[in-house]
Amino acid sequence: MAIAREAEPVSSLREIREAGLDRDDLLLTYRHMLVTRGIEERGHILYKQGKIPGSFYTGRGNEASAVGVAMAMGPEDVGTPLHRDMGVHVTRGVEPWRIFAQYMGREDGPTKGRDGNVHMADSRLGLIAMVSHLPAMLPVAVGAALAFRIREEKRVAVGWFGEGASARGDAHEAMNLAGVRRLPTVFICDNNQWAYSTPMHLEYACETLADRAQAYGFEGVVVDGTDVLAVYREARRAIEKAREGGGPTLIESMTLRMEGHAVHDDASYVPKELFEEWAKRDPIERFRNWLRENAEFTDEEEEQLAGSVKKILNDALSRADESPLPSPDSLTEGVFATPEDLDTPHHK
Numbered sequence: 163m164a165i166a167r168e169a170e171p172v173s174s175l176r177e178i179r180e181a182g183l184d185r186d187d188l189l190l191t192y193r194h195m196l197v198t199r200g201i202e203e204r205g206h207i208l209y210k211q212g213k214i215p216g217s218f219y220t221g222r223g224n225e226a227s228a229v230g231v232a233m234a235m236g237p238e239d240v241g242t243p244l245h246r247d248m249g250v251h252v253t254r255g256v257e258p259w260r261i262f263a264q265y266m267g268r269e270d271g272p273t274k275g276r277d278g279n280v281h282m283a284d285s286r287l288g289l290i291a292m293v294s295h296l297p298a299m300l301p302v303a304v305g306a307a308l309a310f311r312i313r314e315e316k317r318v319a320v321g322w323f324g325e326g327a328s329a330r331g332d333a334h335e336a337m338n339l340a341g342v343r344r345l346p347t348v349f350i351c352d353n354n355q356w357a358y359s360t361p362m363h364l365e366y367a368c369e370t371l372a373d374r375a376q377a378y379g380f381e382g383v384v385v386d387g388t389d390v391l392a393v394y395r396e397a398r399r400a401i402e403k404a405r406e407g408g409g410p411t412l413i414e415s416m417t418l419r420m421e422g423h424a425v426h427d428d429a430s431y432v433p434k435e436l437f438e439e440w441a442k443r444d445p446i447e448r449f450r451n452w453l454r455e456n457a458e459f460t461d462e463e464e465e466q467l468a469g470s471v472k473k474i475l476n477d478a479l480s481r482a483d484e485s486p487l488p489s490p491d492s493l494t495e496g497v498f499a500t501p502e503d504l505d506t507p508h509h510k
């Protein structure tokens with residue numbers, strides 16, 4: 163028997179309204195998920211066209227998890243999204259053309275062409291770019307939460323990590339410190355069942371990773387990561403609890419990594435049946451059906467939304483393609499933070 167609580171699905175429009183999302187918010191959530199998937203699908207095309215330097219990573223299958231958590235964050239909160247969490251960047255307001263520019267190593271990407279495609283974040287939007295994965299960003303998120311505590315700011319830090327990353331020592335250190343000091347941190351474990359080619363039964367021996375939360379002195383929750391509303395509700399609860407001084411929560415969000423580790427990996431080691439099973443739970447399809455059944459989502463609304471997303475992405479691609487590669491003379495610029503860079507609400 164798992165120790166962690168297993169989250170229930172959200173049953174009605176009323177329930178999700180009480181949790182904090184009205185109908186317009188729901189359509190916005192759906193839109194963010196479509197934009198997220200659209201960006202990554204176009205990224206594949208750019209890669210095949212030879213326009214993306216290095217490898218290319220996506221979070222297909224993780225759109226609900228990423229967007230659901232980001233919708234639950236407050237404007238002044240911070241987060242450390244990883245390579246499966248494009249939906250976090252999109253939801254926090256990173257413009258799609260800047261993401262395409264980043265993919266192509268251009269000057270207008272968030273890292274101005276200085277780092278690989280998913281190692282990016284806009285600090286003005288409360289996002290901290292990942293140094294690496296495995297789970298180097300958890301101590302950073304806990305450090306941000308400690309700073310909020312010292313400054314007496316009612317802000318929360320959200321730290322993401324993969325189930326493979328959970329095996330490393332820095333995951334333990336971060337959760338232990340957050341638990342001991344009851345810091346305003348929410349840990350999101352994107353459990354997509356694989357760490358490169360390692361399956362989860364070779365990664366950990368407990369029943370769920372969320373079970374570990376109890377050992378750190380806080381709550382653990384397992385949520386279906388293909389259900390955007392359940393993810394949102396659990397993330398919102400955890401974030402507001404942390405903001406009110408209730409300490410951290412570990413949310414384990416269950417999905418399947420629907421593509422290879424990166425574009426160079428065909429994932430031939432993942433059983434085909436597993437992909438078939440999880441394809442039936444596609445998060446976008448699921449949410450669309452929920453909206454139709456529970457929120458009177460019409461064909462007309464859907465067409466309009468799909469059309470506007472397509473236009474945004476096409477325009478974004480053209481705009482990004484006009485962005486130049488960084489000039490070699492600028493190599494040492496923007497490497498260290500300037501006082502202006504630090505003059506944002508997230509650094510005060």
Ligand SMILES: Cc1ncc(C[n+]2csc(CCOP(=O)(O)OP(=O)(O)O)c2C)c(N)n1
Pocket residue numbers: 246294295296323324325326327328352354356357358419423
């Ligand atoms: C110290 C270190 N070793 C290896 C890597 C390469 N690497 C990046 S992500 C990853 C797999 C991580 O698996 P998991 O935590 O489950 O995240 P997922 O990729 O499945 O989302 C590996 C091996 C790295 N970034 N850093």
Ligand SMILES: [Mg+2]
Pocket residue numbers: 324325326352353354355356357358
């Ligand atoms: Mg994984």
